[in-house]
Amino acid sequence: METLSFRLSASTRAGGTRMQAIVGVVASGNLEVLLERAAPADSCMIDITTAAHGFGAVWEAVVRDFVDRRPAGGLRISINDGGARPDTVALRLAQGVRKIEEPER
Amino acid sequence: MTAATANTDSLSWYEASARQRIDALVDPGSFVEFIGPEQREMSPHLAIFDLPEQFDDGIVIGRGRLDSSPVFVAAQEGRFMGGAFGEVHGAKLTGLLRAARTLRQDVLILFDTGGVRLQEANAGELAIAEIMRAIVEARRAGVNVIGVIGGRAGCYGGGSLIAGTCSRLIVSEQGRISVSGPEVIETNKGIEEFDSRDRALVWRTMGGKHRYLIGGADAFVDDEAQAVRQAAIDALEVTRGYGVANLEAEQSRLERRLQRFGAARDAVDVWQALGIDKPTDIPALPTDAFLAAANNRENADDAR
Amino acid sequence: MTLDDILAGLFPNGSDIGVAGAMISGTAVLAGAGLVHVLGITRGQPLGVDEAIVLARRVIEIIKSGDRAPILFLVDSSSQRMSRRDELLGLSEYLAHLAKALLLAEAEGHRTVGLLYGGSAAGAFIATALATGTLVALPGAHPAVMDLPSMARVTKLPIDVLKAKAEATPVFAPGLENMVQTGGIHLVLDDQSPLAPQLAAILERPQAPDQRDRFGAERGGRRKAAEIADRVVMLAASAPQGAQHG
Numbered sequence: 104m105e106t107l108s109f110r111l112s113a114s115t116r117a118g119g120t121r122m123q124a125i126v127g128v129v130a131s132g133n134l135e136v137l138l139e140r141a142a143p144a145d146s147c148m149i150d151i152t153t154a155a156h157g158f159g160a161v162w163e164a165v166v167r168d169f170v171d172r173r174p175a176g177g178l179r180i181s182i183n184d185g186g187a188r189p190d191t192v193a194l195r196l197a198q199g200v201r202k203i204e205e206p207e208r
Numbered sequence: 209m210t211a212a213t214a215n216t217d218s219l220s221w222y223e224a225s226a227r228q229r230i231d232a233l234v235d236p237g238s239f240v241e242f243i244g245p246e247q248r249e250m251s252p253h254l255a256i257f258d259l260p261e262q263f264d265d266g267i268v269i270g271r272g273r274l275d276s277s278p279v280f281v282a283a284q285e286g287r288f289m290g291g292a293f294g295e296v297h298g299a300k301l302t303g304l305l306r307a308a309r310t311l312r313q314d315v316l317i318l319f320d321t322g323g324v325r326l327q328e329a330n331a332g333e334l335a336i337a338e339i340m341r342a343i344v345e346a347r348r349a350g351v352n353v354i355g356v357i358g359g360r361a362g363c364y365g366g367g368s369l370i371a372g373t374c375s376r377l378i379v380s381e382q383g384r385i386s387v388s389g390p391e392v393i394e395t396n397k398g399i400e401e402f403d404s405r406d407r408a409l410v411w412r413t414m415g416g417k418h419r420y421l422i423g424g425a426d427a428f429v430d431d432e433a434q435a436v437r438q439a440a441i442d443a444l445e446v447t448r449g450y451g452v453a454n455l456e457a458e459q460s461r462l463e464r465r466l467q468r469f470g471a472a473r474d475a476v477d478v479w480q481a482l483g484i485d486k487p488t489d490i491p492a493l494p495t496d497a498f499l500a501a502a503n504n505r506e507n508a509d510d511a512r
Numbered sequence: 513m514t515l516d517d518i519l520a521g522l523f524p525n526g527s528d529i530g531v532a533g534a535m536i537s538g539t540a541v542l543a544g545a546g547l548v549h550v551l552g553i554t555r556g557q558p559l560g561v562d563e564a565i566v567l568a569r570r571v572i573e574i575i576k577s578g579d580r581a582p583i584l585f586l587v588d589s590s591s592q593r594m595s596r597r598d599e600l601l602g603l604s605e606y607l608a609h610l611a612k613a614l615l616l617a618e619a620e621g622h623r624t625v626g627l628l629y630g631g632s633a634a635g636a637f638i639a640t641a642l643a644t645g646t647l648v649a650l651p652g653a654h655p656a657v658m659d660l661p662s663m664a665r666v667t668k669l670p671i672d673v674l675k676a677k678a679e680a681t682p683v684f685a686p687g688l689e690n691m692v693q694t695g696g697i698h699l700v701l702d703d704q705s706p707l708a709p710q711l712a713a714i715l716e717r718p719q720a721p722d723q724r725d726r727f728g729a730e731r732g733g734r735r736k737a738a739e740i741a742d743r744v745v746m747l748a749a750s751a752p753q754g755a756q757h758g
Contacts, residue, residue, distance in 0.1 A: 104255070104258055104259075104260060123244075123245075123246050125227070125245045125263070128225060128262070128285055128287045128288055129260050129261070129262040129288050130287040130288060133287070135245075135262060135263060137245050137246065137263055139246060152260065152261070153260075154258075154259070154260045181248075181263070183260050183261055183262055183263065184260065185260050207237075208236055208237030242743075242744050242747040242748060243740065243743060243744060243747070249736075249740060252735070252736060253681065253683050253684070256677055256680065256681060257667070257669070257677070269744065271748065280748065295683070295734055295736050295737050296736055296737075296740055298737070299725065299736065299737040299738070299739075299740035299741045299744075300740060300741075300744055302725070302737070302741045302744075303740060303741035303742065303743065303744025303745050303748070304744055304748065306741060306744075306745050307744060307745045307748030307749060308748075310745070310749070311748065311749065324634075324657055326657070326658060326663055326666055326667055326684065327667065327684055328683045328684055329657035329658060329663070329683075329684045329685075330657060330682065330683055330684060330685075330690055330691060330694045330696065330733070330734075331683050331684075331694055331728075331734050331737065332657070333634075333637065333638065333642070333657045333696070334642070334694055334695060334696045334724055334725075334728070334734070334737075335737065336638055336642075337638055337642035337643065337696070337724070338722055338724060338725060338737075338741075340608070340611055340612075340615070340638070340643065341615055341643075341722050342722070344612055344615040344616065344619070345615075345619070348616075348619060365634070365635070366634075366635070366638055368604035368608075369604055369607050369608045369611065369635060369638055369639065370608075371604060371608070372604045372605045372607065372608020372609065372611075372612075373608050373611070373612055385602075385604055386599045386603070386604065387592050387598075387599065387603045387604050387607060387634075387635045388592060388594040388598075388599060388603075388635075392594060393594045393595065393596065393599070395662075395665070396594045397594055397595065401594075401595060401596055402596050413596065413599055413600050414599060418600075419602070422601075422602055424602045424604075424605055450616075451616070452572070452575055452576065452616065452620065455568075455572055455575075455609075455612060455613055455616055456572055456576075458605075458609050458612075459565070459568060459569055459572055459609070462561075462565055462568075462602075462605060462606055462609055463565060463569075465601060465602070466561060466562070466565060466601065469600075469601060470601065472600065472601075473597075474600070475600060478600070
């Protein structure tokens with residue numbers, strides 16, 4: 104397994120009031136994304152454990168793009184990856200921020 | 209408290225994740241998870257094999273309400289490691305069942321499992337033994353333990369033995385129940401014994417319809433979360449307890465099954481012996497027609 | 513030790529125990545403990561629907577006799593019978609039924625002691641030895657979930673790699689010592705000393721709740737299970753929060 108960590112500044116704070124959200128599942132070509140409101144409002148921390156070695160540059164591009172486009176401020180995001188493609192990663196990250204923004208029932 | 213209202217969106221049980229199944233099953237907003245993913249209680253053994261971990265180790269457990277009644281719920285995630293039982297995964301279910309016994313609160317187990325996780329086989333095997341003992345002790349205390357089987361991974365290996373200790377089982381057509389999986393039988397006994405690529409053979413030997421017809425399951429439902437929810441509500445209406453009378457009734461039931469069907473070579477022979485009009489049509493029947501055709505099925509009642 | 517050696521060692525004054533096919537059944541008198549029901553599966557045979565239903569019937573008869581005498585369940589089996597017929601007939605129900613019979617016997621006041629003296633694997637192990645209140649073993653017993661060559665096939669790892677990993681952890685590889693360390697086997701009997709007093713000593717202990725996860729933690733083979741289960745029990749007993757918003 105390979106671990107990667109990114110600390111990015113985020114211009115927009117994640118919306119909603121939920122303290123955490125989880126999407127996805129760890130399987131071949133899939134990943135789980137755990138989002139917790141546990142970072143300063145102007146930053147986003149992303150920790151990744153991945154079964155696919157040597158893709159650090161690809162991960163960096165995907166998570167930078169995510170933080171630039173989505174309201175991810177204040178989030179600590181933890182990822183367990185079973186070797187997902189970049190588009191799947193981007194999809195799960197987007198689902199994750201949507202889910203943590205959902206109103207609590 | 210507001211009246212319990214169900215989620216009404218249609219959701220395939222087979223396709224859904226463990227978390228989606230729980231959300232669709234219990235009253236909206238009622239679920240509270242125990243040792244959730246944020247606790248990061250992952251398998252301590254997968255790293256030895258350089259395999260990825262999952263934050264909840266492939267099982268979601270907690271409390272919720274079903275039609276306003278408090279229940280404990282456990283849901284296995286069949287896509288992570290085939291929903292297999294490892295040390296942490298199993299201990300979460302063991303703890304839930306021990307709590308259910310003490311608190312006299314019913315339990316729903318949403319199975320989706322290939323059995324024991326080989327990378328931690330001894331721990332997984334012992335977890336299954338501990339879960340079975342905890343179920344029997346909970347049932348003796350008057351707790352209902354209801355199993356639901358209709359996921360991608362089916363209910364295989366030790367998971368099928370756990371299912372066999374539950375008070376009631378709900379299956380869908382997709383819900384396969386078997387100790388040895390098709391590939392395991394073929395690998396050990398040859399393709400003449402079991403051709404694992406013959407999917408029709410797999411479904412009619414291990415699938416939900418056959419299990420329902422021989423009394424291996426108590427309720428047959430569409431592959432749809434609301435159908436599962438209604439069946440679970442119905443299953444919890446009666447508290448059954450567990451004692452020697454149940455054991456004796458099951459003994460008679462299983463002896464009778466061997467007498468009636470012991471010489472059958474194929475599920476179709478069993479269905480024929482049940483008096484089903486066109487037994488070869490069974491796999492293709494939609495739920496309503498199937499339930500009508502299943503009128504003379506073997507019924508487990510309380511013999512479980 | 514052979515089955516005859518074991519029975520002679522346990523019951524030197526004789527016993528009334530028959531072996532029919534793969535199954536053992538009978539009674540004996542154990543010095544210091546009195547009447548003991550003896551049951552089991554032998555000759556390394558698989559456990560299928562036909563065997564499980566006979567063994568379960570015997571356990572039910574014992575429970576109904578009301579004598580509360582201990583049950584000694586001897587185990588030398590292979591795995592569950594892997595056949596199309598057994599699965600067609602619902603093998604999982606038969607194995608679970610046998611396990612439930614043993615578990616209920618213990619709950620109804622019969623001490624149930626499993627004695628693993630040969631092999632046992634997978635579903636057969638769960639339905640017999642692991643369904644007893646106290647499981648002990650003789651040296652040379654060899655429990656397994658799956659043998660290493662099959663495990664190598666399924667995990668797609670070379671067998672040498674698996675063997676190396678098995679040196680580092682008791683958690684996955686077959687073998688008696690691993691099953692002791694993970695807490696599944698209470699203790700290993702001393703086959704150089706008389707067996708009868710060792711069994712009598714086990715029967716003298718009071719019935720206890722399931723302690724296997726605790727043994728696993730104490731022996732270092734299964735460090736997490738007991739702690740996780742305890743935490744769940746505690747969380748479940750704490751006042752519901754959030755549920756009232758439903």
